[in-house]
Amino acid sequence: MAARVRALETILTQKGLVDAAAIDVIVDTYEHKIGPRNGARVVAKAWSDPAYADWLRKDATAAIASLGFTGRQGEHMQAAFNTPDTHNLVVCTLCSCYPWAVLGLPPVWYKAPPYRSRAVIDPRGVLAEFGLTLAAETKIRVWDSTAELRYLVVPERPAGTEGWSEEKLAGLVTRDSMIGTGLALAPEAA
Template sequence: MHDDPHIDNELDDMTARVRALETILVEKGLVDPAAVDAIIETYEHKVGPRNGAAIVARAWSEPDFADWLREDANEAIASMGFVGRQGEHMVARFNTPDEHNMVVCTLCSCYPWPVLGLPPTWYKTPAYRSRAVREPRAVLKEFGVTLPETTHINVWDSTAEIRYLVIPERPEGTQGMDAAALADLVTRDSMIGCGQPLRPETP
């Protein structure tokens, strides 16, 4: 048992390291805490998963845009104003009843920030980075995604040269929903391929 009140036992190792590094940099006057908060706020709430959800919703409702995404995701995504660092060299992969796509970065944690925001902690862990490649079906099951044995799983390795956005299958019962309502069904994990979109509420 640790009796030191300054130790936050609820922090995982990575978060604790980041917080310690930030504290040192702030104390040395090398980092402005307000600037750090502003960057985090931007990526969590302004260029976060809501951008990706808007792309998915448009792909679900506009076949021409979906075709554009398949052919040139960079241009299609840029047409919606979602560009920036870590968002270059984008490729969209579409889930179907026969194929399911999931994304991993086996070397580090390459991730499309402009469309998905900050990467989740689990995405950066060695366990996910190795197991997603070796046993993707088991990993998906742990995320609550159980696929038919007949569904082929593609695992795409994100790198600095290419980053992926998964376009999940459109849920049933969403006919007639507008783009904003559709976007509300899209989850961050579904755009990584480790989750499914939400189902519309039954009236």
């Protein structure tokens, strides 16, 4: 695969269709500058600011863009808020659509056929394999991403974090908690 990618890049560069330096900048941006820290800031703000949470619920694209997170693969966003009785899980059954602007590049398992098929067939079993066992009465809602619309799970705010700053709260928000394959960390983990 690596050799094929190199060959393809060489041909495209030789034909003048792509600029290798531009590709390097894009890869570097998504590998190092954009990542789940962006999404964590969105979640921490929603936990801290009820008006922001309301905005995020009604128009996630605008609420997220107001923090400067927009662009490729994040043009149209919807937030899925976990509640005590409903847990949200995101998948792309067709391919690997993922909200790059808030979560960076998708993990390998997100793109793998077993996750993509089983997340919709047996979400509870998949979550258990991630170490997340939900109460039997907790409903699981699975969201299937598309090229047009991507989802950000807003996990529940952990108990015992009253009075925490947004920055400190953001430290509890993991990538997996924003996909739905995990929960926000407990305060002791911060």
